[in-house]
Amino acid sequence: MLQTLPQHLQIAKVLHSELEKVEVIFSRQLESDLAFVNELTEHVDRYRGKMLRPTLLLLTAMAVEGDPCDGAAISARHRTIATVLEMIHMATLVHDDVLDEADFRRRGATISALRGNEMAVMLGDYLISNAFHLCSTEGESSLNELIGSVTNTVCEGELLQLSNRENLDLSIETYFEILRRKTAVLVGACCRLGSVISNAPDEVVDAADRFGSNLGIAFQIQDDLLDLLGDRDTVGKSTGRDFDTGKLTLPILLYLESASPSQRERVLGVFEARDESALRRLLVESGAVASAYAQAEQLVEDAKHELRVFPASSGRELLYSLADAVVTRSS
Amino acid sequence: MLQTLPQHLQIAKVLHSELEKVEVIFSRQLESDLAFVNELTEHVDRYRGKMLRPTLLLLTAMAVEGDPCDGAAISARHRTIATVLEMIHMATLVHDDVLDEADFRRRGATISALRGNEMAVMLGDYLISNAFHLCSTEGESSLNELIGSVTNTVCEGELLQLSNRENLDLSIETYFEILRRKTAVLVGACCRLGSVISNAPDEVVDAADRFGSNLGIAFQIQDDLLDLLGDRDTVGKSTGRDFDTGKLTLPILLYLESASPSQRERVLGVFEARDESALRRLLVESGAVASAYAQAEQLVEDAKHELRVFPASSGRELLYSLADAVVTRSS
Numbered sequence: 001m002l003q004t005l006p007q008h009l010q011i012a013k014v015l016h017s018e019l020e021k022v023e024v025i026f027s028r029q030l031e032s033d034l035a036f037v038n039e040l041t042e043h044v045d046r047y048r049g050k051m052l053r054p055t056l057l058l059l060t061a062m063a064v065e066g067d068p069c070d071g072a073a074i075s076a077r078h079r080t081i082a083t084v085l086e087m088i089h090m091a092t093l094v095h096d097d098v099l100d101e102a103d104f105r106r107r108g109a110t111i112s113a114l115r116g117n118e119m120a121v122m123l124g125d126y127l128i129s130n131a132f133h134l135c136s137t138e139g140e141s142s143l144n145e146l147i148g149s150v151t152n153t154v155c156e157g158e159l160l161q162l163s164n165r166e167n168l169d170l171s172i173e174t175y176f177e178i179l180r181r182k183t184a185v186l187v188g189a190c191c192r193l194g195s196v197i198s199n200a201p202d203e204v205v206d207a208a209d210r211f212g213s214n215l216g217i218a219f220q221i222q223d224d225l226l227d228l229l230g231d232r233d234t235v236g237k238s239t240g241r242d243f244d245t246g247k248l249t250l251p252i253l254l255y256l257e258s259a260s261p262s263q264r265e266r267v268l269g270v271f272e273a274r275d276e277s278a279l280r281r282l283l284v285e286s287g288a289v290a291s292a293y294a295q296a297e298q299l300v301e302d303a304k305h306e307l308r309v310f311p312a313s314s315g316r317e318l319l320y321s322l323a324d325a326v327v328t329r330s331s
Numbered sequence: 332m333l334q335t336l337p338q339h340l341q342i343a344k345v346l347h348s349e350l351e352k353v354e355v356i357f358s359r360q361l362e363s364d365l366a367f368v369n370e371l372t373e374h375v376d377r378y379r380g381k382m383l384r385p386t387l388l389l390l391t392a393m394a395v396e397g398d399p400c401d402g403a404a405i406s407a408r409h410r411t412i413a414t415v416l417e418m419i420h421m422a423t424l425v426h427d428d429v430l431d432e433a434d435f436r437r438r439g440a441t442i443s444a445l446r447g448n449e450m451a452v453m454l455g456d457y458l459i460s461n462a463f464h465l466c467s468t469e470g471e472s473s474l475n476e477l478i479g480s481v482t483n484t485v486c487e488g489e490l491l492q493l494s495n496r497e498n499l500d501l502s503i504e505t506y507f508e509i510l511r512r513k514t515a516v517l518v519g520a521c522c523r524l525g526s527v528i529s530n531a532p533d534e535v536v537d538a539a540d541r542f543g544s545n546l547g548i549a550f551q552i553q554d555d556l557l558d559l560l561g562d563r564d565t566v567g568k569s570t571g572r573d574f575d576t577g578k579l580t581l582p583i584l585l586y587l588e589s590a591s592p593s594q595r596e597r598v599l600g601v602f603e604a605r606d607e608s609a610l611r612r613l614l615v616e617s618g619a620v621a622s623a624y625a626q627a628e629q630l631v632e633d634a635k636h637e638l639r640v641f642p643a644s645s646g647r648e649l650l651y652s653l654a655d656a657v658v659t660r661s662s
Binding site: 032034036037040095098117118119121122123124125126128129130132133134135136137138139140141142144145148149151152154155156158159160162163 | 363365367368371426429448449450452453454455456457459460461463464465466467468469470471472473475476479480482483485486487489490491493494
């Protein structure tokens, strides 16, 4: 997802090698003496996608270091906590598959489709448990406390989202509150932790957190747009899931905000009838899709603006291009 | 579930008051700024049953203290960790409801029946997350590490159980391995933590752990027997669930162990046809039920034997009677 200019190749190489180490820690932590459990977790490896969360944590740490940045910017603790955050994210993906009854994700069959909901629930629990266990091996309980507090909020966000399923009166405010809790807090925590572990000053830590939060919301809006507009082969997972599960996303909410009573009735009818292509057409033609996309772009700009407190460096440049990629990606 | 002799009334009173404090910590930890989440967790309160895990932790701490034992034996840390363990247990109950499709538990409708599987998954996650968060507020990461390692094993036990569903060749050895991981390790940890936090010597801590582990296995065997033999109104949750979900329990395994080929065929036919009353009759008449019950009783005796390293005290007496209650209970 990252475009790397020649002058940033060195740091991109460091990042790549650090992400490989994160993968090793990930697999090692999940290793069980039960062969059956190992087979299951090997299947989870196929869920692996962009490694956005570890990437953000590691790049933030590098940006704190500034230039010249070599592998020394990244400590064992950075790698461990990056792995913890990826494992938590993976657990939410596995449990989301129970939630959304998605049939495909990352071009592979989901755990729940392959082995039933019950296996997906327990496998997700295994990931959560291992994430907290791995975190505690750092011997620094403030890390457990911060991450535990973040996951509390993530769960609240998921619960809030579920309770608003099929709620045709969902406000834009509540929509953003769901995104804040469900996504932004965790992505913000990646950047916060990357800089905290690097002993960055408070001002930098808080800015890093805001950078991640804004990026997380933009990421989620783009996800919703891809779900609405993308085709399954490009996106790599089921599309139209939000639609199937009665989840109102930003383009619909923006359309409803300025709709006349008759327009409102029309879009809700299309939504309730699950007429996906009619809905897509309505939302594109009315400009609601463009407006949602503009909001995501603005959030990326806001995010990038936060990075001004970081020293100019290759690490910061890579964070900029990562931020841009969030809204330009097609999968 | 505890029978208290007059000479132990004082310590039973202390226990009761400490359990009330645990309930307060439990509710306070789960409090959210979202009204909807609070409604959900209030519903979880109805899952509350015997508080076996906090009781074991607190009583073990009292038994370490010996007589005279007043409230001073119990520190804030005991209460916090007792709450953590109850919260983890509650999470497994909520997720088990997704697993077993049980319709009733503790005489109330389950979360999954009331609100759908997806809500039960997320609510269970909220409980797990809060348990780890609460644990980390103690500022002692060895506690997080021990509990995280225990929950890893619990999840492995659940996965092992799921993978052996409908496995008519399940060995008694694997059956006990499932129980050890799924139940014994957590119950053992309650007693381990109660004594560790009281700074008991290693010999006492290890004995406490073995006491809890044996008790946990006995408890699970009794649970299986109640599921087979009890009626729903007495047991307070759905019975016959093991049967419905194809879970082979100890009486069936004991029957199969000494069955002739034709007997084996008969019991497996009855099991596959889900003829609950025929299975019950077969297992009672063959003595398999009595034999399973005898194994549970023996485990309780083994458990009690471990307590010899504790000083004679009211606390130890209450642990003895709690152990006995595990196999005499009818709910």
